[in-house]
Amino acid sequence: MAAITREILTHYLDDALSEAETSQVEQALRQSESLRRLLRVVMQERDRGEHSLGAIWRRERLSCPSREQLGSYLLRAVDDDLLDYIEFHLRTIGCPFCQANLADLQTLQQEPAPQTQTRRRKFFESSAGYLHIGREGKSTGR
Amino acid sequence: MSSESDRLLVRQIRQGDSRAWTTLIGRYEGRLLAFVDRRLHDRAASEDVVQETFIGFLNSLPNFDDQRELQTYLFTIASHKLTDHLRRMGRHPMHLVSDSKSDILNQQSDHHQAASSLVRSQERRDLEADALTQALTGLIGGWRQRGDYLRLKVMELLFVKGWPNRDVAAFLSISEQQVANYRFAAIKKVSEQVRDAGLPADIFPELQQPGP
Numbered sequence: 001m002a003a004i005t006r007e008i009l010t011h012y013l014d015d016a017l018s019e020a021e022t023s024q025v026e027q028a029l030r031q032s033e034s035l036r037r038l039l040r041v042v043m044q045e046r047d048r049g050e051h052s053l054g055a056i057w058r059r060e061r062l063s064c065p066s067r068e069q070l071g072s073y074l075l076r077a078v079d080d081d082l083l084d085y086i087e088f089h090l091r092t093i094g095c096p097f098c099q100a101n102l103a104d105l106q107t108l109q110q111e112p113a114p115q116t117q118t119r120r121r122k123f124f125e126s127s128a129g130y131l132h133i134g135r136e137g138k139s140t141g142r
Numbered sequence: 143m144s145s146e147s148d149r150l151l152v153r154q155i156r157q158g159d160s161r162a163w164t165t166l167i168g169r170y171e172g173r174l175l176a177f178v179d180r181r182l183h184d185r186a187a188s189e190d191v192v193q194e195t196f197i198g199f200l201n202s203l204p205n206f207d208d209q210r211e212l213q214t215y216l217f218t219i220a221s222h223k224l225t226d227h228l229r230r231m232g233r234h235p236m237h238l239v240s241d242s243k244s245d246i247l248n249q250q251s252d253h254h255q256a257a258s259s260l261v262r263s264q265e266r267r268d269l270e271a272d273a274l275t276q277a278l279t280g281l282i283g284g285w286r287q288r289g290d291y292l293r294l295k296v297m298e299l300l301f302v303k304g305w306p307n308r309d310v311a312a313f314l315s316i317s318e319q320q321v322a323n324y325r326f327a328a329i330k331k332v333s334e335q336v337r338d339a340g341l342p343a344d345i346f347p348e349l350q351q352p353g354p
Contacts, residue, residue, distance in 0.1 A: 007304030015224050019180045049267050053274065053348040054302045059221075060275050061214050063282050063298055067173075085291040092313075093298055097217050100177035107172060116172075119189065123167045124160075126193050130200035131158050 004028050004035060007054040009042045016058055018094035061097055065089065070101050148212040156203060167196060170213065174220050181224055191227050195220040270336075270345055277335035281328060292316070296324045301348060 004025055011017045012025045028035055045052075057063070065073070065086050072078045073086045089095050090102065151169075154162035174195055179188035198219045199206075206215060285294045292314065299310045300321070307325065311318040333343035343349045 002303070002305070002309075005304030007302060011302075015181060015221050015228070022181065049264075051267070051270060051274070051346050053278075053346050054304060056271050056274055057278060057298075057302050059214075059218060060279075061211070061217070062275065062278050063294060063302075067213075081289055081291055085294065088291075088295055089298070093302055096177060096180060097173075097214075100180065100217075101173045103176040103180075104172035107176070119175075120164070120167050120171060122189070123171055123193055123196055124164055127167075127196040127200060128160055128163060130197055131155065131160060131163055133200050133203060 006038065006042060007052065009035075009039050010046075010052045010055045011058055013039075013042065013046065014055060014059065016055075016096055018096050018099055021094050058095070061095075063089065064095060064098050067101055067105075070098060071105055074102070074105055145212075149208050152203075152206065152208050152212065155200075163200075170216055171196075173213075174216060177217060177220055178224055182227070187227065191220065191223050194223045194226075198223060270341055273336050273339040273341050274332070274346060276339075277332045280335070281331055293324050293328075296321055297328055300325055 008017065008021065008025060012022065017025065029039060065082075069078060069082065069086065073083060076083070078086070086098075090098055151162050151166050155166060171192060174192045175188055178191045178195075179185060182188045182191070195216065199216060202219070282294060282297075285291070295314060296310055296316075299305045299313065300307070305313070307318050307321045311321045314321075329349050333349050336343045336346070336349070
């Protein structure tokens with residue numbers, strides 16, 4: 001297992017690690033006081049507003065392949081260099097956003113359409129009442 | 143940057159177009175659900191978080207800059223909603239460190255401490271992050287255009303994973319000197335662009351590195 005770096009802890013705090021890495025970090029945190037100490041330091045830095053280049057890179061998805069490229073990757077319809085890079089980005093970097101996109105593309109091929117439609121209708125019905133906000137303006141909802 | 147199709151969709155949603163809203167949900171709900179469920183492993187709870195994400199998006203729509211990529215923006219809201227959910231469930235990382243006896247509140251951290259001990263305004267921080275994002279986007283775009291994936295891998299391992307030069311070199315079967323050269327060249331270029339934007343490069347600790 002690779003060492004858990006400051007950058008990995010930053011992604012952990014952002015909930016932006018792959019499933020496997022999240023488990024590794026949580027297990028290591030339970031066992032290591034020095035790692036917990038480092039996590040607290042990282043939290044304090046964030047509270048002070050300090051930047052992390054790695055966090056910005058990941059959050060802004062600066063090197064993520066496009067959804068179309070991921071679709072082509074699934075079909076093995078990309079050139080060797082790009083295919084190699086996408087595998088690296090998914091597996092070694094463990095990008096959770098691209099893993100989610102890939103999982104979604106795979107699900108689209110398998111999930112029954114009525115199930116998807118029901119879920120989408122639920123999302124629409126629970127949120128459509130807020131559509132007026134775009135016209136009227138309101139403060140951030142994040 | 144958002145695609146033209148996404149920008150059009152956002153314009154229509156801003157006018158209250160419910161069909162456009164249906165289209166946006168259909169386009170993005172699957173990947174958001176996969177993103178949240180990877181962490182929660184609870185389909186019903188994950189759907190609730192995605193639902194909150196869509197509501198959060200509509201609430202923040204007046205402030206959304208459509209030069210930003212829509213997908214990235216939605217993932218960012220989903221991350222916030224996910225963190226809120228984990229906090230409510232007592233599963234947030236804070237819970238793993240809150241019971242420790244060690245008090246480090248007054249301890250000095252390492253080199254990162256020197257970068258800034260001032261709490262800056264959110265507006266200022268956004269400006270700084272935007273400048274860095276622009277610089278890195280240009281750099282990464284250039285590497286991609288040239289098919290220089292080795293350089294991209296090196297920088298991603300160094301900055302996103304935080305690996306030391308020697309581990310990156312060993313993993314990619316190249317020399318440590320080559321890694322150091324790549325790092326130096328990238329940092330030099332990004333630092334110049336951040337300074338050109340009228341900002342001090344030392345606000346980013348990772349840009350404080352020795353020569354190759």
